[in-house]
């Protein structure tokens with residue numbers, strides 16, 4: 001594609017982004033956005049399928065044999081009243097694209113439309129995943145359950161997420177963990193009520209709860225390899241009625257963040273062992289509930305190296321991100337089924353020292369970076385299916401990890 005034709009695609013990408021930005025939609029309500037995606041892909045001659053309610057998958061087959069590469073863009077907005085001051089601000093009260101998913105969708109559309117004109121130069125198969133509900137309750141898992149990683153089996157999956165912390169147009173990534181897993185728990189301690197002056201006739205749940213709060217911190221400090229960190233935070237303690245009444249029930253609620261799937265899997269049983277021991281020691285009983293959220297995104301080192309090389313060959317700047325983020329991202333599920341690469345794309349507005357972060361009502365991005373995003377998807381699409389070895393297994397065994 002000529003540079004002049006590409007420039008026209010970039011202009012179209014900015015128009016799509018603004019259109020989506022003006023009409024943000026929450027998770028699984030992305031009807032308008034997915035209609036735009038479908039119409040645009042159809043017009044470009046790309047076959048599409050509807051999955052996971054409002055999700056869209058586009059499939060583009062290259063003229064030469066090669067492996068199958070998937071790109072993912074999320075489409076949903078946040079329940080937030082926009083205060084960015086942009087002329088194309090949200091027209092929907094209390095809904096805003098404050099995480100840049102409007103830009104993700106527009107960039108992937110631009111890449112798909114331009115690549116569709118270059119079919120004869122492409123190897124393998126490209127899949128374009130337009131995903132609902134990343135901000136919750138999660139659209140990646142229902143897309144995978146609908147079969148998007150199969151037929152043909154996806155050999156590698158990549159995504160971009162905008163970042164106001166990187167200079168505009170600069171990419172960042174790393175090997176291994178890119179984001180944390182996020183799981184929540186609730187512990188309910190049951191005792192026996194009574195008078196505060198006669199504790200021997202009661203079973204007081206407050207000292208038991210206090211002991212649990214302290215003891216579970218020793219999972220991180222004494223049970224887990226310090227280089228594979230875990231954070232366990234108790235955010236809520238609820239119990240008691242009055243200063244001279246023994247609390248017959250106390251509830252503890254908290255969150256668990258991990259960067260390593262092996263550590264993550266081990267936490268519920270460790271937590272329960274401590275809760276059980278302390279409750280038994282003090283004649284209390286308990287129940288415990290876990291709510292498992294998104295896993296940690298794992299960037300496959302080999303696939304990420306190939307992706308970075310492809311970007312650099314296309315004159316893009318890629319920097320190494322030293323630390324993973326403790327935020328969560330449901331791209332993690334795709335990256336459990338095929339080697340994955342999560343790339344950040346810098347969108348910092350020049351001259352702003354302290355830019356509003358994602359999820360802020362003032363969030364804005366430098367639209368000039370969108371062209372870099374399209375170029376990145378295009379570079380991966382041209383380089384990887386011809387060179388990245390297809391997997392031979394018939395279906396997705398999780399990518400092995402060190403834990």
Ligand SMILES: [Zn+2]
Nearest residue numbers: 099135358359
């Ligand atoms: Zn977000």
Ligand SMILES: [Zn+2]
Nearest residue numbers: 099100101161
């Ligand atoms: Zn996001």
